[in-house]
Amino acid sequence: xxxxxDKTRPFVQWCxxxxxxxxxxxxxxGTVTGRRQPSVLPETAAVIVxxxxxxxxxxxxxxxxxxxxxxxxxxxxxVGHLNTVHHVKAPLAAGHIFxxxxxxxxxxxxxxxxxxxxxYSEKSRFEIQVKEILVHGEHSSRQPVHGRVRLSMRGKxxxxxxxxxxxxxxxxxxxxxxxxxxxxDYKGYMAAGNIYVSGWIKDRQHIxxxxxxxxxxxxxxxYVPEQVRQKVALFLARHLDPDVSGxxxxxxxxxxxxxxxxxxxxxxxTGTMHLLAISGLHMGLLGLMIGSTLNxxxxxxxxxxxHVHVPSLALIGTLPILVGYGFIAGMNTPVLRxxxxxxxxxxxxxxxxxxxxxxxxxxxxxxxxxxxxxALFTVSFxxxxxxxxxxxxxxxxxxxxxxxxxxxxxxxxxxxxYAKTALLVSITATLGTLxxxxxxxxxxxxxxxxxxxxxxxxxxxxxxxxxxVAIPLIFIAPxxxxxxxxxxxxxxxxxxxxxxxxxxIPFASLWTITPTTLEISLYxxxxxxxxxxxxxxxxxxxxxxxxxxxxxxxxxGLWLPEKPGDSHxxxxxxxxxxxxxxxxxxxxxxxxxxxxxxxxxxxxxxRIIGPYLWKxxxxxxxxxxxxxxxxxxxxxxxxxxxxxxxxxxYINGDQRSEGNYIQILDQARQQGVDIIVPDADKDIxxxxxxxxxxxxMNGLPIKQNASVNDKCLVLKYTQGRRAFLFPADISxxxxxxxxxxxxxLTADVLLASHHGSATSNSKxxxxxxxxxxxxxxxxxxxxxxxxxxxxxxxxxxxxxxxRITRDQGTITCTTDGSKLDxxxxxxx
Numbered sequence: 058x059x060x061x062x063d064k065t066r067p068f069v070q071w072c073x074x075x076x077x078x079x080x081x082x083x084x085x086x087g088t089v090t091g092r093r094q095p096s097v098l099p100e101t102a103a104v105i106v107x108x109x110x111x112x113x114x115x116x117x118x119x120x121x122x123x124x125x126x127x128x129x130x131x132x133x134x135x136v137g138h139l140n141t142v143h144h145v146k147a148p149l150a151a152g153h154i155f156x157x158x159x160x161x162x163x164x165x166x167x168x169x170x171x172x173x174x175x176x177y178s179e180k181s182r183f184e185i186q187v188k189e190i191l192v193h194g195e196h197s198s199r200q201p202v203h204g205r206v207r208l209s210m211r212g213k214x215x216x217x218x219x220x221x222x223x224x225x226x227x228x229x230x231x232x233x234x235x236x237x238x239x240x241x242d243y244k245g246y247m248a249a250g251n252i253y254v255s256g257w258i259k260d261r262q263h264i265x266x267x268x269x270x271x272x273x274x275x276x277x278x279x280y281v282p283e284q285v286r287q288k289v290a291l292f293l294a295r296h297l298d299p300d301v302s303g304x305x306x307x308x309x310x311x312x313x314x315x316x317x318x319x320x321x322x323x324x325x326x327t328g329t330m331h332l333l334a335i336s337g338l339h340m341g342l343l344g345l346m347i348g349s350t351l352n353x354x355x356x357x358x359x360x361x362x363x364h365v366h367v368p369s370l371a372l373i374g375t376l377p378i379l380v381g382y383g384f385i386a387g388m389n390t391p392v393l394r395x396x397x398x399x400x401x402x403x404x405x406x407x408x409x410x411x412x413x414x415x416x417x418x419x420x421x422x423x424x425x426x427x428x429x430x431x432a433l434f435t436v437s438f439x440x441x442x443x444x445x446x447x448x449x450x451x452x453x454x455x456x457x458x459x460x461x462x463x464x465x466x467x468x469x470x471x472x473x474x475y476a477k478t479a480l481l482v483s484i485t486a487t488l489g490t491l492x493x494x495x496x497x498x499x500x501x502x503x504x505x506x507x508x509x510x511x512x513x514x515x516x517x518x519x520x521x522x523x524x525x526v527a528i529p530l531i532f533i534a535p536x537x538x539x540x541x542x543x544x545x546x547x548x549x550x551x552x553x554x555x556x557x558x559x560x561x562i563p564f565a566s567l568w569t570i571t572p573t574t575l576e577i578s579l580y581x582x583x584x585x586x587x588x589x590x591x592x593x594x595x596x597x598x599x600x601x602x603x604x605x606x607x608x609x610x611x612x613x614g615l616w617l618p619e620k621p622g623d624s625h626x627x628x629x630x631x632x633x634x635x636x637x638x639x640x641x642x643x644x645x646x647x648x649x650x651x652x653x654x655x656x657x658x659x660x661x662x663x664r665i666i667g668p669y670l671w672k673x674x675x676x677x678x679x680x681x682x683x684x685x686x687x688x689x690x691x692x693x694x695x696x697x698x699x700x701x702x703x704x705x706x707y708i709n710g711d712q713r714s715e716g717n718y719i720q721i722l723d724q725a726r727q728q729g730v731d732i733i734v735p736d737a738d739k740d741i742x743x744x745x746x747x748x749x750x751x752x753x754m755n756g757l758p759i760k761q762n763a764s765v766n767d768k769c770l771v772l773k774y775t776q777g778r779r780a781f782l783f784p785a786d787i788s789x790x791x792x793x794x795x796x797x798x799x800x801x802l803t804a805d806v807l808l809a810s811h812h813g814s815a816t817s818n819s820k821x822x823x824x825x826x827x828x829x830x831x832x833x834x835x836x837x838x839x840x841x842x843x844x845x846x847x848x849x850x851x852x853x854x855x856x857x858x859x860r861i862t863r864d865q866g867t868i869t870c871t872t873d874g875s876k877l878d879x880x881x882x883x884x885x
Contacts, residue, residue, distance in 0.1 A: 083130045087139075092141050208255070288531065300320055351371040448485055521545075615676040691718060698724055704730065705732075709770045806828060865882070
């Protein structure tokens with residue numbers, strides 16, 4: 058009897074031979090939905106459904122394999138979803154310290170030092186596993202809690218030992234993000250390491266070591282790797298130059314705390330930053346070097362060649378070294394992931410199964426996500442798996458292409474052949490990670506593949522092996538360890554010098570806007586199309602054309618900036634500071650102030666303002682304004698000037714300054730930016746339908762000895778019958794002058810003067826402005842004073858809506874001159 062062909066058979070056969078790939082993709086999809094919609098399916102119901110699916114899958118596997126394969130997909134989706142929900146809800150469990158801290162509080166913590174103490178230039182940082190807490194002002198006695206807390210302290214200390222029990226006086230609170238689109242998801246990054254609370258210790262004297270009788274010998278052993286890490290880091294710091302020591306610490310113990318900012322920037326600019334992290338590719342190269350050496354040595358024995366599988370023996374010999382290295386590097390989630398990926402890569406290469414590498418990568422991803430599903434959303438996970446997946450997909454084909462013009466037998470294993478192979482690896486990894494680099498960092502290195510080829514041998518094949526040999530000698534023969542480290546430091550110095558030279562090359566590193574999900578997807582499809590290419594000539598032309606069109610779409614805003622038609626006024630959440638961005642109907646892009654949280658290690662321009670503008674597809678600014686020389690209004694402007702290159706910079710002309718204000722003005726002059734000191738009634742932008750005008754304070758009757766705040770530039774933007782007032786930090790004195798001079802202050806939206814402080818925002822001023830919405834740009838550090846309670850009460854009595862950036866996040870108002878719509882950033 059004739060039966061129609063089964064059209065699903067090719068797909069079923071593919072799934073049967075490649076089952077790890079689709080189930081891993083389904084697990085990833087379940088992980089994404091579990092984080093974004095953790096309450097879509099109640100956990101109890103989900104567990105019941107999961108058990109039923111498992112039971113049905115077992116029955117079908119023995120009865121009908123085809124149906125079992127299809128059932129495996131929703132099964133792994135549900136596993137990924139439930140596992141992620143469990144981790145997302147972890148801090149909500151009873152007794153977790155997260156639940157006791159809805160705001161920053163002064164507390165006394167008792168817990169175990171769980172990590173080495175990382176020594177930065179100005180602070181120390183470590184993590185403790187808390188056991189008890191006393192919240193000051195609330196409880197008279199300590200109460201038991203659990204959870205991990207990250208603590209920082211000014212200055213350095215080397216007297217704390219991992220595994221010791223500490224009593225600490227600190228100010229702690231929940232970890233939060235700046236609620237601004239495009240910013241780094243620090244909260245999610247820390248959650249992937251099961252850390253939800255952080256804090257600050259004012260002084261070393263606020264740490265007391267106490268004796269813990271409850272810790273067993275076995276419990277103490279778990280802290281031995283961290284003790285070794287700390288011992289190695291301190292040894293390096295004491296016996297090597299600071300820059301060499303910092304880089305060696307990054308290579309050996311996985312801590313970049315000792316690497317200076319200029320050196321870090323050199324590695325970022327040359328695309329070699331991944332060499333300073335314990336990545337899968339990094340550990341894989343180390344394993345490949347050790348495994349290849351062992352493989353070559355073992356093959357010298359004819360007896361071994363006849364009686365055992367030498368590659369497998371080499372792999373077995375390599376694993377303990379990699380595991381030991383992983384323990385020394387901390388064996389945290391990134392290191393564990395790197396170890397798993399290295400073993401996968403090493404296994405594939407040594408046993409000559411490169412063509413099965415994609416399945417092994419899928420298996421590695423499945424293992425990592427099972428242990429830590431939130432790792433999926435971290436930058437390191439995405440970059441590592443993107444690089445290895447690209448190698449799995451493209452490298453075998455690139456190698457076979459390269460071998461077409463390979464030299465004759467006997468000359469293959471030349472230095473040139475190895476260099477060519479290494480360059481192909483670097484190019485392949487760069488292509489795989491490119492969209493994620495742009496998504497998370499908005500930059501890529503044009504010289505990255507070549508620089509990796511140059512720097513990697515110095516660090517990974519010279520410095521790292523000498524360092525690994527030196528580690529055990531630190532404990533038994535310190536002088537020999539110093540000698541080996543000195544030899545290895547030659548590679549460190551050479552690698553650093555290469556990055557310094559590379560970073561100085563013009564256009565070595567390019568900064569770009571943030572790619573959209575569609576652009577990333579199209580990029581991936583183009584790469585896959587090139588990889589599969591059933592008809593090479595035709596597919597090659599299509600992928601080339603598609604690549605050009607994608608590049609044109611990506612850079613379109615650089616040549617033809619968007620003209621939105623409406624006005625978009627955005628008040629960014631920058632902590633305790635002020636930054637506002639205006640995108641006008643004709644496409645003009647204007648930044649009013651560019652400052653925020655004051656922190657020597659945190660540049661608000663690089664971390665918040667720049668990423669926000671790139672997220673909005675902004676390549677360049679037309680004009681920038683610094684209302685007055687207080688650092689919380691300009692401390693990110695150096696980065697803005699460098700990367701967004703405004704044509705004009707408006708300042709108030711006040712000769713008093715603080716921070717790097719003078720350097721910013723010098724930078725603007727060197728870039729050819731016009732610096733203008735405007736008077737009142739100066740038009741910044743004027744069109745038939747919209748205007749941005751200086752309302753004061755220059756040109757108004759203000760005393761010469763007035764404060765810096767009272768000499769601020771005051772601006773007003775108007776489109777149609779809608780208006781926005783930006784009074785910067787003026788006090789009531791300047792507010793009264795504006796009223797007396799009959800300046801037209803009426804506005805729909807008011808940016809509260811001086812962040813809503815008690816010395817500003819007088820009742821007369823608020824009455825004169827008559828806003829329907831007051832925006833307060835303030836951070837957590839000024840929560841008690843910004844806005845002032847009395848001001849907030851008055852605004853509420855006047856039925857004026859109030860939004861505070863620290864609570865509602867970045868606030869964007871859109872108007873066509875008639876309608877007005879203001880929305881908050883939703884912190885996911």
